[in-house]
Amino acid sequence: MTAAQPLRPDLARELIALADQSAPRWSRQALNLLDAVHLGRGRHTDHANAKWLSRILAEENWPGHRLVGADAARAAWQIALHADDQPGFQRTAARLLHRAAQQGDAPLKHWAHLYDRSLINSGQPQEFGTQYRLDRDGLRACPIRDPASLTARREGTGLPSADTALSALRERLATPGARSPDSDTVLLAALAGAA
Numbered sequence: 689m690t691a692a693q694p695l696r697p698d699l700a701r702e703l704i705a706l707a708d709q710s711a712p713r714w715s716r717q718a719l720n721l722l723d724a725v726h727l728g729r730g731r732h733t734d735h736a737n738a739k740w741l742s743r744i745l746a747e748e749n750w751p752g753h754r755l756v757g758a759d760a761a762r763a764a765w766q767i768a769l770h771a772d773d774q775p776g777f778q779r780t781a782a783r784l785l786h787r788a789a790q791q792g793d794a795p796l797k798h799w800a801h802l803y804d805r806s807l808i809n810s811g812q813p814q815e816f817g818t819q820y821r822l823d824r825d826g827l828r829a830c831p832i833r834d835p836a837s838l839t840a841r842r843e844g845t846g847l848p849s850a851d852t853a854l855s856a857l858r859e860r861l862a863t864p865g866a867r868s869p870d871s872d873t874v875l876l877a878a879l880a881g882a883a
Contacts, residue, residue, distance in 0.1 A: 695756075713730045749784055761793075769801065800847060801819075818847070
C-alpha cells in the first residue's frame, strides 16, 4: 500500500462524504436506536450509496489506496458493508476487494469482513466470524462455517482472535460514540425484527 497522493482525489472526497454522512445513523442503528421511519430512510440511503459505488466498481474496479487513499478506501468498504439489501452487489464488491487486497491495495481484513457480510446476507454461514447480531439475549456471532478452524482463518487475514474481537465490540457498544477505524463491521439485527 502506498502513501502517495491518490489518483482520484475527487472520488476520494465523495466516498468519504457519503460514509461520513451515514456513520451516525449506522451507529444508532447498531444500537437499535432508530424508529421505522429512520430505518427506512437509512435503507434508502444505503441502497443509493451502493448503486453509486457499483458504478465506480464498473468504471475503476475496487477503489483502493492507490486510486483514492486509505480513508476513502475504508469509506468504500463501509458503504459496501451496509448494502445489506443487495447481496449480489456485496459479493461482487467482495470479489473486487479481495483482488485489491492480493495486490496490496487494500487490507485483507476488510475483505474478510465484507466477504462474511455477503455470506450472511445470502443466508450462508460466515467464514471469519466478523459478523454479529444483537438480540434479546445479547450479542452473538452469526453462524460460522467450521468453527474448529476459525482461529487459523482469522490469523490468515490479520484479524485478532475471535475472543479479542468480541471483547472490543462489547466495549464499543457499551461506550456510545466510541469508534475505531474498523468499527462499522458488524451486522446487528434490530430487536423487533425490523431488519
